[in-house]
Amino acid sequence: MIDFIMIKPVNLLQCLFIFLGIFGTLLLWGQKRLQGVAALLLYYSVLMLLNLLEELNITKPLFFITPALTLLLGPILYFMSRQLVGIYFQANWRVACHITPTLMALPFTHHTQVVIAIATISQLIYIYQSKKLLNKYNWSIFNTRSDAENLQLCWLNYTLMMLAFIFIIDLVRLNVRSLTSEVVYYHWYFIDLALIFCILCFMVLRLSRQSQLNGQAEPPAISDTVHLHKTLEELNNSELAQKLFDEIHQAVMADSLYLQAKLSVNDICARTQIKTKDISWAINTATNKNFNDYVNELRVKEVQKQLSARRSSQYTLLDIAFNAGFNSKSAFNSAFKRFTNMTPSAYAKLHTRGE
Numbered sequence: 001m002i003d004f005i006m007i008k009p010v011n012l013l014q015c016l017f018i019f020l021g022i023f024g025t026l027l028l029w030g031q032k033r034l035q036g037v038a039a040l041l042l043y044y045s046v047l048m049l050l051n052l053l054e055e056l057n058i059t060k061p062l063f064f065i066t067p068a069l070t071l072l073l074g075p076i077l078y079f080m081s082r083q084l085v086g087i088y089f090q091a092n093w094r095v096a097c098h099i100t101p102t103l104m105a106l107p108f109t110h111h112t113q114v115v116i117a118i119a120t121i122s123q124l125i126y127i128y129q130s131k132k133l134l135n136k137y138n139w140s141i142f143n144t145r146s147d148a149e150n151l152q153l154c155w156l157n158y159t160l161m162m163l164a165f166i167f168i169i170d171l172v173r174l175n176v177r178s179l180t181s182e183v184v185y186y187h188w189y190f191i192d193l194a195l196i197f198c199i200l201c202f203m204v205l206r207l208s209r210q211s212q213l214n215g216q217a218e219p220p221a222i223s224d225t226v227h228l229h230k231t232l233e234e235l236n237n238s239e240l241a242q243k244l245f246d247e248i249h250q251a252v253m254a255d256s257l258y259l260q261a262k263l264s265v266n267d268i269c270a271r272t273q274i275k276t277k278d279i280s281w282a283i284n285t286a287t288n289k290n291f292n293d294y295v296n297e298l299r300v301k302e303v304q305k306q307l308s309a310r311r312s313s314q315y316t317l318l319d320i321a322f323n324a325g326f327n328s329k330s331a332f333n334s335a336f337k338r339f340t341n342m343t344p345s346a347y348a349k350l351h352t353r354g355e
Contacts, residue, residue: 010190011055014048017197021045024204032088034207036080041200043069043076067112068105070119074126075099077160081130084153085137113174120171127160134160143280146263146295149331155206159199166195241285247272248279258298261327265291296335299324303336303344308351317344 024041028034050066053059075098079089089095101122105115134157141148173188180188251272252258260267265276272279283294302324307317318329321344326332336344 007056008186010186010193011052013190013193013197014052014055017048017193017200018045018052020197020200020204021048024200027204028207033083033086035089036076036083037203037207040076040080041204043072044196044200064109065106067109067115067119068102070116071102071105071122072099073119074123077123077163078126078130078133081133081156081160084156085133087133116174117171120167123167124164127164130160131157142290142292143284144265144276144291146258146292146325147261147327147331148292149334150210150328156203159203162199163196166192166199238285241282244274244278244282245286248274248282252295252298258295258302259323259325261322261325263295263325295325296331297339299326300336300339303332304340304347304351307348317348 021041021044025038025045028038028041047066047069050059050069054064054066078098083089101118105118108115134153138148138152138154138157141151145151170189170192173185173192177185248268251268255271257263257267257271265279268274268279269276274282280291283289283291287294289297299321303320306315306320306324315323318332321329321332321336326335333344336342336347340347342350
């Protein structure tokens with residue numbers, strides 16, 4: 001029977017991890033792009049369960065594997081990032097390569113500090129690769145989507161940086177254990193776990209509010225980003241870019257395509273038969289703007305036009321913004337201030353007639 005006096009606050013926190021992992025996995029696993037997040041939550045649930053059993057001295061005399069499991073965290077973070085940007089999991093020999101270090105470390109878990117030091121280096125490398133992937137994704141959506149603000153994953157970049165900082169601090173904690181008291185050591189451990197728990201809760205909350213991620217049928221292809229860089233280098237032809245842009249702009253204005261809330265380069269491709277990569281390249285080269293800025297500037301001009309012509313208060317400022325194609329207040333305010341150097345409300349007071 002377990003002596004309940006031995007249970008410490010950190011063990012209660014581990015129980016919260018287990019609950020969050022199980023609940024989050026059940027909540028997110030059915031959503032394809034969020035399966036990587038579910039895998040991360042499940043990983044922490046299993047890790048904390050094993051930590052709890054080891055610290056209560058239930059399984060430690062039999063087996064001690066948690067140090068080796070820390071080598072799985074880096075690959076899971078990278079897998080999560082790939083899933084979120086729409087590069088889906090495929091079981092092959094490369095996946096086995098990411099798991100192999102964990103299996104190789106199992107016989108050496110009694111060298112805890114060495115194994116965790118290697119795991120920390122591994123985690124930092126995977127986080128770096130994840131950040132590179134996320135940067136490409138964010139660059140890509142701003143060149144292919146007019147609703148990029150709702151799809152970007154900048155918050156995940158910051159989250160990964162915070163995790164990297166915590167992993168480094170935790171490695172320091174392990175290496176100065178002989179220099180600190182047990183009280184300081186376990187308080188430090190509790191704070192590290194509490195921070196990670198808060199980060200995981202933030203991720204679940206942030207993703208639940210960013211429902212567009214799972215609703216987007218076709219995420220921007222990261223490979224298109226690389227191809228676009230090649231196009232910019234190989235087709236540095238301003239005349240061709242201007243000619244293509246004129247055709248694109250004419251189609252956008254003729255059909256008022258910019259009023260579509262989720263306009264993408266695919267929509268313009270369907271209208272003009274110009275390849276998506278050429279649309280992005282032409283807009284970049286001819287206007288020195290990405291696709292998102294090009295469309296949002298047209299929307300801002302539409303809002304300005306409607307405000308100047310408005311003679312009654314039938315529509316609110318936000319109604320006009322939504323009618324112009326914006327699908328969130330924050331995206332509207334940000335774009336309007338960027339292109340006019342004024343807030344929408346300040347502009348409305350100066351330019352609205354007949355109020």
